[in-house]
Amino acid sequence: MRERTDGRCAHALSVLACIGLLGLMGATLAGCTAFFGPHEKRANAQLLPTVGNTARGSVTFIERSDGVQVTYNLTGLPANSDHALQVHERGDCNAADGSSAGAVFAPAASRLRAGVRVEGDLGNIHADATGVATGFIVAPDLALDGVRSVIGRSVLIHREPDDPAFPDHSVGPALACGTIR
Incomplete structure (x- = not known):
């Protein structure tokens, strides 16, 4: 038997996936600032x-x-x-x-x-x-x-x-x- 969805579940999963992706990108960029951060001339x-x-x-x-x-x-x-x-x-x-x-x-x-x-x-x-x-x-x-x-x-x-x-x-x-x- 097949369960019927109205798209709310799929939308919630995509929002969670985006939040996770943004968190991962933020952590990556935070690590990069130590490498690419301000350097003295x-x-x-x-x-x-x-x-x-x-x-x-x-x-x-x-x-x-x-x-x-x-x-x-x-x-x-x-x-x-x-x-x-x-x-x-x-x-x-x-x-x-x-x-x-x-x-x-x-x-x-x-x-x-x-x-x-x-x-x-x-x-x-x-x-x-x-x-x-x-x-x-x-x-x-x-x-x-x-x-x-x-x-x-x-x-x-x-x-x-x-x-x-x-x-x-x-x-x-x-x-x-x-x-x-």
Whole structure:
């Protein structure tokens, strides 16, 4: 004998099937957010010594809400010394002295005013008694995209420290250079 249905049972089963499918999709997507969720923007540069120097290391750029955190880990510097760390306009470290990197990165109008610190001037770093410099600097005027982006540019460690009182003062030749990727 055959039982007669008016479609309510079939409709209830299809609703339950849809709810189950949505639950399964939700669980799958929740798992994907851990994989595809927000990732920090970051870039890296491997610094190699310029001719006649031994400085080398890595510099990492991580975009934060207050600017770009620049973390450095450098070796081969003169013991107990201070050095300027700068981002330069071009990502070209082919010249033996690092000069192919161009001028210090200055995307804003500050580059037109003498005596003003430009965005690419990250400040000074200190090497310890073994010639190692590690630490970080927060650069509020830099970014990893847009006109203030450092990606595709170069980062250089210079022989002399930067003097904040005289921003136009030369920081000497580059000890190491690396392209920011």
